[in-house]
Amino acid sequence: MEHDERAAGSRCLVAGATGYIGGRLVPELLAAGLRVRCLARDPGKLRDHPWAGEAEVVRGDVTDADSVAEAMQGVDVAYYLVHALGSGRDFESTDRHAARIFGERAKAAGVRRIVYLGGLTPAGVPDHALSPHLRSRAEVGSILLGSGVPTTVLRAAVIIGSGSASFEMLRHLTERLPVMITPRWVRTRIQPIAVRDVLRILVGSADMPARVNRAFDIGGPDVLTYRDMMIRYAAVAGLPRRVVLPVPVLTPGLSSHWVGLVTPVPASLARPLTESLRHEVVCHEHDIEAYVPNPPGHPLSFDEAVRLALRRVQDAQVATRWSSSAVPGAPSDPLPTDPDWAGGSLYTDLREAEVDAPADTLWRVIEGVGGENGWYSFPLAWALRGRLDRLAGGVGLRRGRRDAQRLRIGDSLDFWRVEEIEPGHLLRLRAEMRLPGPAWLEMYAENEGAGRSRYRQRALFHPHGLLGHAYWWAVSPFHALVFGGMARNIARTAAAAPHPRERECAPAR
Known part of the structure; x- marks a missing residue:
């Protein structure tokens, strides 16, 4: 693998450290020898993380140009892990505005690389036909790629790990419904990826050569329908085989209300997630492996990713998830900033x-x-x-x-x-x-x-x-x-x- 500049010892800015991926990425970056600065609207949300004393935390908002500019000072690699998902009807405009500020301030500060985690989009589908959620993620990626700062855009489908909104929706649906009358999107083909592989690729992306400015598809080894994922989740969790009966009458809007009724995942999150499941999201290239090679045993299979996500229950340690003294030991483990509906029912x-x-x-x-x-x-x-x-x-x-x-x-x-x-x-x-x-x-x-x-x-x-x-x-x-x-x-x-x-x-x- 070719490198223009080594990332070790570099300073990274993580925008979105209170989110699902951001909170798990920070300790991985620290373990790789990088210095980390977190940008958070409410720094207090990060104080209970076990890594809080090792990372610098600054107050700011990605929609506030001045706070972003200040946070960018002395930064080599800037991670953009922010989405306005579920924040209202105008979330696309908010995402667009924030991405432009982030790219402009990164260029002004001399940041050498931006790394963005977006959504995997289907081939051959025009932007206007995408769900608003996928369309906004694709637009943010384009804005950052055009910022003048070398940018790595990683495009993932469903991320498998405790706390991921997509995984929690899958978990709760499968756990609670032995027989399901489901929308047509359960037949959609998806290429899920384990959170451990996502984090590994995010960390490795900090070290890409300056000439790389492009998007990469990232996924696990399995291509499954949503129905397949529910059946295989049940098998890994030791549940009886689920009966899934797709029907054509449930629209994405009705589906989101159905998911909100059956599971604790808020309807404001369920709607964009279910709308995105209309599209087949399968990797069309694996070029990322040229820059971040897969170690032995990776990428993890869907079954292994689920097994790790359920590890706290299987290892009889789940009680600490809801304790103020919980200290997660792996990317699959829950964090203090995870929402109440994450980690399964308790x-x-x-x-x-x-x-x-x-x-x-x-x-x-x-x-x-x-x-x-x-x-x-x-x-x-x-x-x-x-x-x-x-x-x-x-x-x-x-x-x-x-x-x-x-x-x-x-x-x-x-x-x-x-x-x-x-x-x-x-x-x-x-x-x-x-x-x-x-x-x-x-x-x-x-x-x-x-x-x-x-x-x-x-x-x-x-x-x-x-x-x-x-x-x-x-x-x-x-x-x-x-x-x-x-x-x-x-x-x-x-x-x-x-x-x-x-x-x-x-x-x-």
Whole structure:
């Protein structure tokens, strides 16, 4: 591969770092030895990212020429990962205006390369016949290519990764509907690509020779219809085979409302996504490989990309996705800036109670749950659940606990397993009873000062298919009795327990 200038040590500007791709690209650029500056309208949105202390973050907006000009100072490579998708009917005008500012200010600042991630467009279809979403992405690419700054435009179809709007739509449709009456666009041929390959190509594009100023199609090894993708997603996720029945009566507009009804993906996003699915989006060239060669095992297959996107659930770590301390470890993992509907469904039952006892006393009660001590609420319900679990081939409540007072990671605890302990603060249990999806129970002891504490309890359930959703809604009417009673009784038990100082002062008998 020929290089005019090495990218290592260069400064990169990432416009769109709060977005799906941008938030995942920054740590990849840092790992490649590049210095990174992020342009964000609200820098506070980036503070919880694990890389926040390694990248420079500046306030600005791509529609504000002055802030873009300031952000461009000293920059070698500028990544443009911004789209006004779902921001209103005039999003094409907003995209056009922002792209012109970005290109003009990049040229004025002496930026040596712009890298833009756009959409894969069908061959032979005139611009006016494209969906507004694809048409706008194509126009932005043309504007940047004509800016006078050498530009790499990468054109991708559906990106497979947790948090990608296209993937989340696919996930929720497949998870929730075992039988689907679908629009005609489920027959459209698509060449999806794994988010890991997209990021790898974005990073590699920083090092292209100055003479390169063009667009490249990027895609994975599989060309599939949308129907194929739903069926293969179900297979990878361990769901029963989906029945997909296309009908000709659902227009893109009706389709977006249907998607909005069935899934948590907002209709404002579903509409441009479904409109784009009218067109066949398949790579017509693979020239990018001459500049960013594929390492062994890449590009990833559709099945492998889905498997990685579901990894958090399969590895029993999904609970941390909804925790403020979540630290993603891979491009497929969720980020703090991902929307609430990303990462699949998660049902939560949250309970809190003030405790008239110090946190260490409350913690002893938490660490003592299960086994002979029971679960502090409605013993008959817990016993019945254990019996039902044994009838279904599960472990039931017969395992008890290893030690009456102390727990450690990996301990069995009735039909739970200790997954995480932060002594004095957090106990996280993973359910091992037979359920249509993984479940967790978290219990926290939080110090409130002045000899008081707060008990916080969180039950989480990640439904597996339609049966999982049905299960949660079937049992949720009993949560107030079971989980609510558990929170109240743990708080009362802690408040009634002798405090450490009281035990020390008690007379010997």
